[in-house]
Amino acid sequence: xxxxxxxxxxxxxxxxxxxxxxxxxxxxxxxxxxxxxxxxxxxxxxxxxxxxxxxxxxxxxxxxxxxxxxxxxxxxxxxxxxxxxxxxxxxxxxxxxxxxxxxxx
Amino acid sequence: xxxxxxxxxxxxxxxxxxxxxxxxxxxxxxxxxxxxxxxxxxxxxxxxxxxxxxxxxxxxxxxxxxxxxxxxxxxxxxxxxxxxxxxxxxxxxxxxxxxxxxxxxxxxxxxxxxx
Numbered sequence: 001x002x003x004x005x006x007x008x009x010x011x012x013x014x015x016x017x018x019x020x021x022x023x024x025x026x027x028x029x030x031x032x033x034x035x036x037x038x039x040x041x042x043x044x045x046x047x048x049x050x051x052x053x054x055x056x057x058x059x060x061x062x063x064x065x066x067x068x069x070x071x072x073x074x075x076x077x078x079x080x081x082x083x084x085x086x087x088x089x090x091x092x093x094x095x096x097x098x099x100x101x102x103x104x105x
Numbered sequence: 106x107x108x109x110x111x112x113x114x115x116x117x118x119x120x121x122x123x124x125x126x127x128x129x130x131x132x133x134x135x136x137x138x139x140x141x142x143x144x145x146x147x148x149x150x151x152x153x154x155x156x157x158x159x160x161x162x163x164x165x166x167x168x169x170x171x172x173x174x175x176x177x178x179x180x181x182x183x184x185x186x187x188x189x190x191x192x193x194x195x196x197x198x199x200x201x202x203x204x205x206x207x208x209x210x211x212x213x214x215x216x217x218x219x220x
Contacts, residue, residue: 034206036150043199043210044150055208087150091205095165096152 002026002090006099013104019075021102023088028068032092035064035073038101039084047086048073078104107131109200109211117194117218123187127200127211134158134181138204141174141185143196144213151196155204156183163204190218 003026013019023033031051036044046055048064051071061076075082088099113125127139140155154164156174164172168187176183187194195218201207 032205036207043201043213044207045210046206046208049206049208055206089150089152089207094163095167098150098152100149 001095002029002093002097004088004090004097004099006086006088006102008102009100010103010105013078015078015080017078019078019082019104021073021086021104023066023071023073023099025069025071025090025092029090029092031067032090033064033066033071034089034091035062036087036089037082037084038087044087107202107209109202109209111198111200111211111214113214113216115215115217117190117216118220119191119218120189123185123190123194123198123216123218125185125198125200125214125216127183127185129181129183129202132202132209134176134183135178137202139176139183140201140203140207142199142201142207144199145193145196153185153187153198157204192218194218 005024007022033051035048038044047058052064063074085101085103087101108130110128117123135158138155141153144150156162156176171188173186197213197215199213200211202209
């Protein structure tokens with residue numbers, strides 16, 4: 001299985017901050033990497049697919065980049081509604097695997 | 106608007122079979138792949154598997170021997186069965202649309218394995 005490792009596991013930030021979350025794959029996954037946002041008691045929400053494709057309705061302050069084994073999710077100016085847990089997911093191979101999550105607080 | 110809703114028992118006894126159904130509205134189930142994912146309390150997300158409307162499936166090898174995903178196109182539903190459950194199967198179970206990008210999710214349902 002491909003292991004997905006996110007860093008940091010938790011991050012303290014303030015409204016207006018630029019935030020970067022990193023996801024590293026245990027082997028190359030090309031650009032087959034998605035990002036999800038999860039708020040307490042809710043289902044995950046797809047933010048970005050295939051490394052950098054922003055889903056419809058997702059604010060442009062979210063962006064993704066990377067390829068191979070190293071990926072980043074960037075929030076350019078943190079808003080109050082962005083405080084949540086973020087997960088990366090690889091879809092390069094089976095089984096699909098997720099990172100352990102980064103809690104933004 | 107596509108909506109998914111999980112349903113099924115919230116409590117299952119050890120060694121029994123967990124059964125959940127996901128009802129899809131706002132879209133035909135005969136158009137996409139449909140997935141199950143679970144999240145143990147305080148833990149990360151675990152992909153269980155997916156099914157295509159034709160019935161073809163793909164399962165997580167860690168669960169493959171105990172998992173069955175099926176589809177009922179007449180009811181616009183797909184289902185999950187996990188046999189021989191233990192406490193380790195206690196989790197919130199989500200259904201979702203897609204096999205690559207999971208773009209619509211159900212709200213999730215907590216299943217507790219306990220006697």
